Amino acid sequence: xxxxxxxxxxxxxxxxxxxxxxxxxxxxxxxxxxxxxxxxxxxxxxxxxxxxxxxxxxxxxxxxxxxxxxxxxxxxxxxxxxxxxxxxxxxxxxxxxxxxxxxxxxxxxxxxxxxxxxxxxxxxxxxxxxxxxxxxxxxxxxxxxxxxxxxxxxxxxxxxxxxxxxxxxxxxxxxxxxxxxxxxxxxxx
Numbered sequence: 001x002x003x004x005x006x007x008x009x010x011x012x013x014x015x016x017x018x019x020x021x022x023x024x025x026x027x028x029x030x031x032x033x034x035x036x037x038x039x040x041x042x043x044x045x046x047x048x049x050x051x052x053x054x055x056x057x058x059x060x061x062x063x064x065x066x067x068x069x070x071x072x073x074x075x076x077x078x079x080x081x082x083x084x085x086x087x088x089x090x091x092x093x094x095x096x097x098x099x100x101x102x103x104x105x106x107x108x109x110x111x112x113x114x115x116x117x118x119x120x121x122x123x124x125x126x127x128x129x130x131x132x133x134x135x136x137x138x139x140x141x142x143x144x145x146x147x148x149x150x151x152x153x154x155x156x157x158x159x160x161x162x163x164x165x166x167x168x169x170x171x172x173x174x175x176x177x178x179x180x181x182x183x184x185x186x187x188x189x
Contacts (some may be wrong), residue, residue, distance in 0.1 A: 007023075024102050025084040025102065026088055029088065037077065037080070039080070039102045040080030040102075040106075041104065042103065043102060044155075048103055052105055059111050059115060063111050063114055063115055067175065075167075079107040079109075083105070083106020083160035084160060086106075086160060088100060095152045105160060105164070106160035111168060112138065112168060113170075116134050116138040116172060117172025118186055120134055122134045141161075142162065142165060146158075146162065
């Protein structure tokens with residue numbers, strides 16, 4: 001993700017909107033299908049990149065241990081594409097003239113959703129201080145994102161976050177059912 005951000009900075013200063021063409025998924029994504037992938041690795045600011053990287057660092061390995069690395073990467077990329085498409089189509093319907101989307105937040109919310117189903121009783125430190133169960137965090141976060149969807153002035157990909165979360169909840173449920181049939185139980189389930 002860091003390398004993609006450096007490329008973004010390089011292309012941001014070129015003429016002809018090459019940055020947008022290469023990295024930003026928009027409602028014409030079918031004309032620029034590479035943005036299904038590149039938009040997931042692109043970010044709007046160093047803070048956006050840092051926060052996504054931080055969440056992925058702490059939570060990604062937990063899901064990767066449950067799935068194989070190949071499955072984890074495949075679902076991460078699929079979630080990024082699904083979240084980006086959901087963001088641009090629904091945002092355009094609700095708020096015409098939406099600016100497009102970029103970032104791994106939808107894919108990261110897929111990770112969070114899957115972990116919520118697989119380990120609902122695991123504790124997460126809200127603001128790095130207050131321990132709460134994963135499922136409580138997810139419900140609270142989903143509520144805030146749902147409210148944000150209807151804010152036409154927000155620059156945050158609320159629909160992408162919810163789309164990734166929904167996919168993650170489904171994948172977590174599917175994984176839990178498969179594990180249940182195999183007699184496997186996770187520690188925090």
